[in-house]
Amino acid sequence: MMNMGTDIQGPDKILPTENIFTWKRDCVKLRHFVYNNNNNNNNNNLDNGCDDDAFAPSVSIVTKFRQEAEKYAETIAMVDRGDGSPPHVVTYRDYHHQVIHVAKIFIKLGLEVEHSLGIIGFNSPQWFISHLASIHAGGFSAGIYATNSRAACKFICQDSRCDVVVVEDDNQLRKFINDDGKLSWGIKAIIQYRGKPSVTHPNIYSWNDIMTMKTSDDDDVELGRRINNLAVNKCAVLIYTSGTTGEPKGAMLSHDNILWTAQRMIRHVRHMIHWDASRDTTNDVMVSYLPLSHVAGMMLDLYWPMLCGGGTTYFARPDALKGSLLKTVKETRPTFFFGVPRVWEKMREKMMAQLSANTNPIKNWILNWARDVGMEANSRKPKPLLFGLAKLLVFDKIRVELGLDRSRIFYTGGAPSKKEVLDFFLGFNIPIMELYGLSESSGPHTVNLPDEPNFDSQGKVVPGFLCKFLKVDDDNNHYNHDESKDDDGDDYGEICMNGRQIFMGYLDKEVLTRQAFTEDGWLRSGDLGRMDRDGYLYVTGRLKELLVTDGGENIAPLPIESRVHQRLPCLSNCMLVGDKRKFLSMLITFKTNIDTTTGEPSDTLADDVITWCRSFHSQARTVQDLIATPNTSDVMRAIQHVIDDVNMEATSNAHKIQKWLILPKDFSLGGGELGPTLKLRRKVVTTKYEKLINDLYDVHVVNKL
Numbered sequence: 001m002m003n004m005g006t007d008i009q010g011p012d013k014i015l016p017t018e019n020i021f022t023w024k025r026d027c028v029k030l031r032h033f034v035y036n037n038n039n040n041n042n043n044n045n046l047d048n049g050c051d052d053d054a055f056a057p058s059v060s061i062v063t064k065f066r067q068e069a070e071k072y073a074e075t076i077a078m079v080d081r082g083d084g085s086p087p088h089v090v091t092y093r094d095y096h097h098q099v100i101h102v103a104k105i106f107i108k109l110g111l112e113v114e115h116s117l118g119i120i121g122f123n124s125p126q127w128f129i130s131h132l133a134s135i136h137a138g139g140f141s142a143g144i145y146a147t148n149s150r151a152a153c154k155f156i157c158q159d160s161r162c163d164v165v166v167v168e169d170d171n172q173l174r175k176f177i178n179d180d181g182k183l184s185w186g187i188k189a190i191i192q193y194r195g196k197p198s199v200t201h202p203n204i205y206s207w208n209d210i211m212t213m214k215t216s217d218d219d220d221v222e223l224g225r226r227i228n229n230l231a232v233n234k235c236a237v238l239i240y241t242s243g244t245t246g247e248p249k250g251a252m253l254s255h256d257n258i259l260w261t262a263q264r265m266i267r268h269v270r271h272m273i274h275w276d277a278s279r280d281t282t283n284d285v286m287v288s289y290l291p292l293s294h295v296a297g298m299m300l301d302l303y304w305p306m307l308c309g310g311g312t313t314y315f316a317r318p319d320a321l322k323g324s325l326l327k328t329v330k331e332t333r334p335t336f337f338f339g340v341p342r343v344w345e346k347m348r349e350k351m352m353a354q355l356s357a358n359t360n361p362i363k364n365w366i367l368n369w370a371r372d373v374g375m376e377a378n379s380r381k382p383k384p385l386l387f388g389l390a391k392l393l394v395f396d397k398i399r400v401e402l403g404l405d406r407s408r409i410f411y412t413g414g415a416p417s418k419k420e421v422l423d424f425f426l427g428f429n430i431p432i433m434e435l436y437g438l439s440e441s442s443g444p445h446t447v448n449l450p451d452e453p454n455f456d457s458q459g460k461v462v463p464g465f466l467c468k469f470l471k472v473d474d475d476n477n478h479y480n481h482d483e484s485k486d487d488d489g490d491d492y493g494e495i496c497m498n499g500r501q502i503f504m505g506y507l508d509k510e511v512l513t514r515q516a517f518t519e520d521g522w523l524r525s526g527d528l529g530r531m532d533r534d535g536y537l538y539v540t541g542r543l544k545e546l547l548v549t550d551g552g553e554n555i556a557p558l559p560i561e562s563r564v565h566q567r568l569p570c571l572s573n574c575m576l577v578g579d580k581r582k583f584l585s586m587l588i589t590f591k592t593n594i595d596t597t598t599g600e601p602s603d604t605l606a607d608d609v610i611t612w613c614r615s616f617h618s619q620a621r622t623v624q625d626l627i628a629t630p631n632t633s634d635v636m637r638a639i640q641h642v643i644d645d646v647n648m649e650a651t652s653n654a655h656k657i658q659k660w661l662i663l664p665k666d667f668s669l670g671g672g673e674l675g676p677t678l679k680l681r682r683k684v685v686t687t688k689y690e691k692l693i694n695d696l697y698d699v700h701v702v703n704k705l
Helices: 061-071 092-109 125-136 150-160 170-176 207-211 217-228 255-272 295-307 325-332 341-357 361-377 387-402 419-427 510-515 557-567 607-614 623-627 634-648 682-688 690-696
Strands: 076-080 088-091 116-120 140-144 162-167 189-192 204-206 235-241 249-254 285-288 312-315 336-338 409-412 432-438 443-447 466-472 478-483 491-498 523-531 537-542 571-577 584-590 592-594 601-605 657-662
Touching (some): 061 092, 061 125, 061 255, 076 092, 076 125, 088 092, 092 207, 092 217, 116 150, 125 140, 125 235, 125 295, 162 170, 170 189, 189 207, 204 207, 235 295, 249 255, 255 295, 255 443, 285 295, 285 336, 295 336, 325 341, 341 387, 341 419, 419 432, 557 571, 557 584, 557 634, 571 682, 584 690, 601 607, 601 623, 623 657
Parallel strands (some): 076 312, 116 140, 116 162, 140 235, 336 409
Antiparallel strands (some): 076 088, 235 249, 432 443, 466 478, 491 523, 523 537, 571 584
């Protein structure tokens, strides 16, 4: 059993407390459980094959980083190719030296203990260094999405007590400066890491400025004091995640949350792929392109390489998701590749374009034959006899062409994947494994693995993590806190989690923190799911109404819908769609007269709607008249003008409405779109209008815009 840290001094100590969650800037009790041979997935004594690893000793991020930097001093930690200039290469020794220096500078510039350092911009060595330096300095690292608006930046800075901000370029810099040229919201200093700041201000610096600043013995002493006051069960990082009302919440992750989760994941994956360090001496190579303000990007790009034994991170170009990522992957040949669904879709599109251009009938026959072999090989064991031939003729060549020939495993997550995409790659022996998790669970909770894949599921619970389910009724309300099973004997209900990976709580939000946990301290995911008798998790929906786009962005629909409705009172309903899609769209219905015979909405527009139409030179009297109205008409332009206004208030590009559609009939009780209390039943609407919604996302369809 581990030393509980009461006799440890310095940053690796565990401060005493009985609180397993908090909303304050203090500490929490580590969540240790005794693991035995009971295979009941809902038992607190769950055995996930981790033995006593739940009691593994804790260290701080500061200590672990120093240990890894000393062990792999001359190993390349980071490579940044920038915009085509010669690569910027950083060894682990230099990495550590720069973090220590920057931590001292952050303190000199005014970063206070348990205040935040905001970081906004595309992935870079400076992002990594700033993140770790803020932790060394006793502050919190608070990533901000590069697409966030000034208003969203303001909220995060004020919520986290941000003292210093690190920005990528001039565009990001201007989000933090007032019209009079002063720094906004009490920010004490801003550092720009690409280019020279265009604004002259005594507290605005370039990255080169801070790297050439002198430090003193007093700075060394102060940094040492702050490091000594760290504790593994205190907050290190803030991950801002959407709330049900759209207001971001700062999820606090401790040193132990981050390190224990990452190390458990690395150990589990390596065990399942039968990785042998004595035979495979290739250091892990990662491509960093996911937003580092997202828990997946932070854990996979920043912490995995550091903790896996001298791994190297290559930084993709800022236009990665616009097309350059595929080129970067081919150039760097990563050993581990995580792609959000949209990335795998782009790879598939590229491959399909190349395949369709091939006119050689023999090659086409070989490709089709190989795909059949690949599907069979990845669906059963042992592999078919002809698998080796297909691998030699097709599979290996495709991996080389994609730059995935060194990849040991392929993952996707952040949003559900489309089955046709997974099947496409499976046929070419590129089995893409889904994983599932939350910011509040420090990232992964379940993973699929090559030795025991179930491609229809989100995999099995990571060893050392705990999972149970709470009963819900047909309207997704809890009706007791007992564990639940469905008619097939599978565990079913709201997915709840426990273990050392569970976050501390939401910063300064007591009510939301308490609501996030059950009475016995389990984290409520807000997701519905079931677990079969073999331990595979299937995520089936969400209790909350958050939409998750293809890029993994969580979006609360209600605030956006409310803003549209406020500007267009002639609307009866508007509903945001975009779950598992590349962008958001909106379905709208107009007020109509009620059919006195059926009690249902008729096709005839209400009088105030007709009046509104007349103000835009439209003679429409029915919904069908409006639907038939040309896109260029004044009334359609008026609707688009409202959408544009709402988009101006969006916190990021992902929150913008890209397309919209007038539905042929208003929502009603009889139609099933509204519940007994007139609450919108989103699932009913999306099912009922599935074809129209799909048409919105068909690139060949011109919609009302």
